[in-house]
Amino acid sequence: MAEIIVVTSGKGGVGKTTSSAAIGTGLALRGHKTVLVDFDVGLRNLDLIMGCERRVVFDLVNVINEEATLNQALIRDKRTEGLYILPASQTRDKDALTQDGVERVLKELSETFDYIVCDSPAGIERGAHLALYFADTAIVVTNPEVSSVRDSDRILGVLQSKSRKAEDGGQVREHLLLTRYNPSRVQAGEMLSVEDVREILAIPLLGVIPESEAVLKASNQGQPVVLDDASDAGQAYLDAIGRFLGEEREHRFLEVQRKGLFSRVFGRKG
Amino acid sequence: MGILSYFRSKKQTSASVAKERLQVLVAYERNQRTQPEYLPQMQQEILAVIARYVDVSVDDVQINLDEDCSILELNVTLPEHRGQD
Numbered sequence: 318m319a320e321i322i323v324v325t326s327g328k329g330g331v332g333k334t335t336s337s338a339a340i341g342t343g344l345a346l347r348g349h350k351t352v353l354v355d356f357d358v359g360l361r362n363l364d365l366i367m368g369c370e371r372r373v374v375f376d377l378v379n380v381i382n383e384e385a386t387l388n389q390a391l392i393r394d395k396r397t398e399g400l401y402i403l404p405a406s407q408t409r410d411k412d413a414l415t416q417d418g419v420e421r422v423l424k425e426l427s428e429t430f431d432y433i434v435c436d437s438p439a440g441i442e443r444g445a446h447l448a449l450y451f452a453d454t455a456i457v458v459t460n461p462e463v464s465s466v467r468d469s470d471r472i473l474g475v476l477q478s479k480s481r482k483a484e485d486g487g488q489v490r491e492h493l494l495l496t497r498y499n500p501s502r503v504q505a506g507e508m509l510s511v512e513d514v515r516e517i518l519a520i521p522l523l524g525v526i527p528e529s530e531a532v533l534k535a536s537n538q539g540q541p542v543v544l545d546d547a548s549d550a551g552q553a554y555l556d557a558i559g560r561f562l563g564e565e566r567e568h569r570f571l572e573v574q575r576k577g578l579f580s581r582v583f584g585r586k587g
Numbered sequence: 588m589g590i591l592s593y594f595r596s597k598k599q600t601s602a603s604v605a606k607e608r609l610q611v612l613v614a615y616e617r618n619q620r621t622q623p624e625y626l627p628q629m630q631q632e633i634l635a636v637i638a639r640y641v642d643v644s645v646d647d648v649q650i651n652l653d654e655d656c657s658i659l660e661l662n663v664t665l666p667e668h669r670g671q672d
Binding site (some may be wrong): 462463466467470471476478505506507508509510513516517518530 | 600601603605606609610612613616617620636637
């Protein structure tokens with residue numbers, strides 16, 4: 318049986334697709350057979366971030382409507398062994414997804430994969446709800462910014478009341494992934510700190526991804542950022558994946574990295 | 588150091604403003620989520636009844652249900668000058 322992971326946030330543009338690509342690739346790099354499923358019907362982008370946009374023939378909606386088999390729709394990643402992508406449809410709207418159809422596809426996927434990573438669309442409408450409904454685990458992607466934190470709390474409310482686990486009296490395992498973190502702005506009191514966000518959302522912290530030039534560079538090239546393992550963001554994601562798999566890893570990139578001349582001369586402040 | 592911290596404490600950082608705003612908002616919204624679905628409607632109807640007798644607005648009425656819905660607490664803030672005549 319596969320573990321179903323939903324990468325969700327409520328708010329758009331916080332890094333769900335970047336994080337889905339990074340986490341899925343990271344799990345496959347660690348030897349787990351993993352499939353990335355794009356639930357953003359009509360606005361698919363996971364294929365672009367994964368660099369397989371020109372290899373899409375069939376998609377999730379085709380499989381749900383039985384116009385294609387799962388094997389026809391799955392795209393095998395050329396760089397990472399054991400990693401597959403199931404793209405969303407670009408032409409149809411979100412109503413093309415049905416609960417029964419999604420359940421059937423996830424069930425079939427769970428026969429061959431260890432992890433199913435569902436990249437949720439933004440919002441709390443049908444697409445987002447279906448992406449999280451069958452989840453065992455949720456990774457809530459949040460930026461240290463008021464609207465993102467508020468929307469994350471909202472999506473946690475949905476997970477706690479409208480997921481299948483919740484309906485059966487259980488609980489979806491929740492993880493906080495704080496992205497676009499800027500330690501120097503935190504130090505200057507211009508950005509919510511990791512502790513602030515943790516205190517407000519009150520869920521376990523999976524990782525903190527620093528705001529990084531490597532993320533745009535990676536998406537420009539259609540390459541998940543974990544493959545750039547020299548980058549701060551790539552390493553932070555790899556740490557988060559290690560923690561997800563139960564390893565103890567210290568949080569890095571929480572402090573200002575480079576010291577300016579002034580602080581080097583006059584020593585550490587505060 | 589004492590003087591420094593005096594000046595520092597005078598100015599609240601924007602991050603701490605953000606945190607305070609979020610704490611209030613998130614607590615309020617969580618409370619809303621755990622309420623039964625009929626509560627907003629009931630609040631409207633109770634308010635409509637009260638408004639027939641006194642001049643009140645939505646903000647003047649607070650309705651709270653405790654966890655197991657056995658106690659309904661209703662707080663209405665009446666205008667100071669009017670009300671009992």
